[in-house]
Amino acid sequence: MLGQSLNVQVAITEDHPMSTMRDVAEHAGVSIQTISNVINGRVQMSEATRLRVQRAIEELGYTPNPHARGLRQRSSNTLAFIVVDPAERFLTDEFHDLVLAGICDALRDRNYSLLIQQSLNPYTPLYELPPISAGKVDGAIVTGSSHVLGAGKPPATTVTRRKTGTHVPLVILEQHTTDPSVCSIEAENYNGATALAEHLIGRGRTRFAFVHGMGNWPAVEARLAGLEKTLAKYALSCDHIVTCAWDPEAAYQAVLPLLHAHPQLDAIVAANDVLALGALKAARVAGRKVPDDVAVTGFDDFAFSTCIEPALTTVKVPGYEMGRTAAEMILAHVTSGSFAVQQVRFPTALIVRDSS
Amino acid sequence: MLGQSLNVQVAITEDHPMSTMRDVAEHAGVSIQTISNVINGRVQMSEATRLRVQRAIEELGYTPNPHARGLRQRSSNTLAFIVVDPAERFLTDEFHDLVLAGICDALRDRNYSLLIQQSLNPYTPLYELPPISAGKVDGAIVTGSSHVLGAGKPPATTVTRRKTGTHVPLVILEQHTTDPSVCSIEAENYNGATALAEHLIGRGRTRFAFVHGMGNWPAVEARLAGLEKTLAKYALSCDHIVTCAWDPEAAYQAVLPLLHAHPQLDAIVAANDVLALGALKAARVAGRKVPDDVAVTGFDDFAFSTCIEPALTTVKVPGYEMGRTAAEMILAHVTSGSFAVQQVRFPTALIVRDSS
DNA sequence: ATGAAAGCGCTAACAC
DNA sequence: GTGTTAGCGCTTTCAT
Numbered sequence A, B: 001m002l003g004q005s006l007n008v009q010v011a012i013t014e015d016h017p018m019s020t021m022r023d024v025a026e027h028a029g030v031s032i033q034t035i036s037n038v039i040n041g042r043v044q045m046s047e048a049t050r051l052r053v054q055r056a057i058e059e060l061g062y063t064p065n066p067h068a069r070g071l072r073q074r075s076s077n078t079l080a081f082i083v084v085d086p087a088e089r090f091l092t093d094e095f096h097d098l099v100l101a102g103i104c105d106a107l108r109d110r111n112y113s114l115l116i117q118q119s120l121n122p123y124t125p126l127y128e129l130p131p132i133s134a135g136k137v138d139g140a141i142v143t144g145s146s147h148v149l150g151a152g153k154p155p156a157t158t159v160t161r162r163k164t165g166t167h168v169p170l171v172i173l174e175q176h177t178t179d180p181s182v183c184s185i186e187a188e189n190y191n192g193a194t195a196l197a198e199h200l201i202g203r204g205r206t207r208f209a210f211v212h213g214m215g216n217w218p219a220v221e222a223r224l225a226g227l228e229k230t231l232a233k234y235a236l237s238c239d240h241i242v243t244c245a246w247d248p249e250a251a252y253q254a255v256l257p258l259l260h261a262h263p264q265l266d267a268i269v270a271a272n273d274v275l276a277l278g279a280l281k282a283a284r285v286a287g288r289k290v291p292d293d294v295a296v297t298g299f300d301d302f303a304f305s306t307c308i309e310p311a312l313t314t315v316k317v318p319g320y321e322m323g324r325t326a327a328e329m330i331l332a333h334v335t336s337g338s339f340a341v342q343q344v345r346f347p348t349a350l351i352v353r354d355s356s
Numbered sequence C: 001a002t003g004a005a006a007g008c009g010c011t012a013a014c015a016c
Numbered sequence D: 001g002t003g004t005t006a007g008c009g010c011t012t013t014c015a016t
Helices: A020-028 A032-040 A045-059 A066-073 A094-108 A146-151 A189-202 A218-233 A249-262 A273-285 A319-336 B021-028 B032-042 B047-060 B065-071 B093-107 B146-150 B189-202 B218-233 B248-261 B273-285 B320-337
Strands: A077-082 A111-121 A139-144 A169-172 A182-189 A208-212 A236-245 A267-270 A295-299 A313-315 A343-346 A349-351 B078-084 B113-119 B139-143 B170-173 B184-187 B208-212 B237-244 B267-270 B296-297 B314-316 B343-346 B350-351
Touching: A020 A032, A020 A045, A032 A045, A032 A313, A032 B267, A066 B065, A066 B189, A077 A094, A077 A169, A077 A319, A077 B065, A094 B093, A094 B113, A111 B093, A139 A319, A139 B267, A169 A319, A169 A343, A182 A189, A182 A218, A182 A319, A189 A218, A189 A267, A189 A295, A189 A313, A208 A218, A208 A249, A208 A273, A208 B021, A218 A236, A236 A249, A249 B021, A267 A273, A273 A295, A273 B343, A295 B184, B021 B047, B047 B208, B078 B093, B078 B320, B093 B113, B093 B139, B093 B320, B139 B343, B170 B320, B184 B189, B184 B218, B184 B320, B189 B218, B189 B267, B208 B218, B208 B248, B208 B273, B218 B237, B248 B273, B248 B296, B267 B273, B320 B343
Parallel strands: A077 A111, A077 A139, A139 A169, A169 A182, A182 A343, A208 A236, A208 A267, A267 A295, B078 B113, B078 B139, B139 B170, B170 B184, B184 B343, B208 B237, B208 B267, B267 B296
Antiparallel strands: A111 B113, A313 A349, B314 B350
């Protein structure tokens, strides 16, 4: 029976009280300071002492107390990933999951932890977000809706970190800025959208709709802006912009009536692949052939995009790499004490498949 | 230009040194202890004092130091989500993302943070996982491959928490156990698989294949076990079990040759919806009609399952609710001091759509 | 190379 | 109701 083969037993606790450095010191017959030195590999010491200490540590199952350490050296070996957005279930968003995966992979071997926090209140200035203001983390990666971050906030920006202050290195994700003091990572959504629009126009599309989800995500606004700009170049326009929840079924519900109301619609540009999936279903239900009658495109190039029918034309956005890079930038800062503030832009790539 | 409209400025730091309780106390002309009392709402005090203190806190932009607090009261207002699995990009897995979303939503308003940690080394006993052993978190939600958790670990389990020790409340996810002292949350994968198998057999399917990803995930093993058990009941068997990466393209690559090699195959049971998507593509490419020639089914009921063509028959597993419940169980424990150790089983539901 | 003392910011325990 | 004292576990500074 499966029940048995899966009867996994898990050891949760050891029944020894948590031992401190003092315990280890006594056990090894040395001073507390020596223990600290061994653990931090700080000074030269006799091999004999070092070994004795290490054995004592093992025998007592000693682990340094991170709070005490954090209190003393004002660092926590923890980074934060903060999403400023009032929506529930924000983590179901696949793009953020890619970013998250990248961050986690970067942190994994360096003994850093990741603190995830959603900030519901759009009006909280970043430096007042709990993990940052309180010094719970050594750095933070922040993303969110642009209005949210922008509303009434002072323009001053800095990423310097002082041991004595609350300054914390920050990387802002997907927030276009011209301020050279802000460390930011964004993808070339605008250019990606431009390329996509050129492609669609090149294939003779003339009546466009744009579907996107809730919130004023800068990346999404850039996608729309690139689309509209390019359309304008050809004296075209995107006459239909619909908003729905960030899930395929919602996109389906939103696009279907659009299709019924506008028989001439021949291009549906979705803000990401998930919504494109819903648009694809809408086209199917409405009896419109893709790509013959109507083109459907996405953004992001999620894993499923090659496997659906028709395979989805999309603009690849490297979420995993962006997350990874963000984490590495902060880690570099934390490790080396300082790094050049940079604004990294990841290229996007138009991937033409069968839906256009 | 979009660049301008998105020129969001973010205040990262205030240029005041981090103030302590002592500063606030001096500023308000009271003792440190009084500040502490105000912050923790601990004792009765004159309205005048309380207001004066609160104003001082505001004026100085004071925030309690979490390390000092953690050191003193041995708690951190932080929970951990730990995945014991050696794979990279583990967070791209959609089921875990649902769980994560549930956890985050539960924690959000209670001022708890979530620490995410992947444990690469399958042989690390749970109580030695950094965040737990070090007391970085007040509780943990753990999931992972069964072999990983089971290998050579002592069977003793407990979820008691003592202020003075390293004991930490734990909820084990998707790990079937009969040990009543372990707090676990699982879905009825076995029953779900049984129902699915009955359904497929009822529709005349006789030649089965099972596709799954890397790792010995208990949930996946339960799905396979339920399938095989039911097949056996009807003197059938699942003759093809293929393993691939946990992404649709990999499933496609794995299933396509299977389909070519076995023309009589008439049911492909994928371990989750993502793999089912790949199987669907394989069927298409191999020229097999779904569901006429071959049935394809998934597990989990991810959002995309209703939007693909054909809509996917699947077994719904409530990942979001499971994560949410896990977090709430721990929170209840932390808040109230103790809770009944329980083993929660979430029902699964067969959802028959068009792919079977 | 090792040890002793001081103190990080906070709260528990007790005095007033 | 409010203040004082002590100490959580660790690292920094200085002495040996």
